[in-house]
Amino acid sequence: MMAGEGLPVQMATRVLGVSESGYYNARGRAPSARAIRHAWLLDQIRIVHAASKGTYGARRVHAELTLGQGLVVGHNAVEMLMARAGIRGVTGRPRWRRPRPDLIATDLVDRDFARAGPNQLWVTDITEHPTREGKVYCAVVLDVYSRRVVGWSIDASPTAALVTNALGMAIDARRPGPGAVIHSDRGVQFGSWAFTDRARASGLVPSMGSIADCFDNAMIESFWSRMQVELLNRQRWRTRIELANAIFEYLEIWHNRRRRHSALGWLSPLEFEN
Structure with a gap:
């Protein structure tokens, strides 16, 4: 092999620890029945593999040779x-990999959603x-204080712009003070540069729950559940x-x-804040 690649025979046999005469004898010997x-x-194998358009692996090639052609x-x-x-x-098919957010924030909420005033903790989701x-x-x-929806956005695709627009609406409407927390899951939209930059530029501190744990953002998960029952699942939507x-x-x-919330003493969010 080494000699066939252009190395001198003497060097190749010395490296492999064999004699030159043995090399030449083996070279002149007829191929064995096993090699043939x-x-x-x-x-x-090449014929079977080509007939499968390159899809068959060893197990299916073996099955075709033995069962289809009767070879031993x-x-x-x-x-x-x-x-x-x-x-x-x-x-x-390649395994689907969950996309990762570019920027991951620590969990500053730790499932404690109680706040004594407005614009201290906001939660967000899609x-x-x-x-x-x-x-x-x-x-x-x-806003976890009053359960009021302070920002929202609707679109035909779940992009970073979707969540950034909702956040921008909340910031423009409420003008939160420095240090207010915006809490989300680890979706790629919330870890995008656009969302994070918009939050930090307004003095908000991003916070993220752990992966695939709905309890880390339980308040907004509960909100979605109510909306599902009260609106989304009540009919089939055309457009x-x-x-x-x-x-x-x-x-x-x-x-x-208008909706009365038990956690607000049966007041609506607007009534509770006022």
């Missing part, structure tokens, strides 16, 4: 020859719901505009101004 069979078998060959031999020749089948045209995505910012208008009315007219 392996060469023929590799040709059959072991699975290990097929696997060895395919590995030596660099022949591979198509693997399964929900989605289908229509016949496609999904509608809604981002909401909720995105129809559902977006219904969500707007639910958030601004019903939830904030």
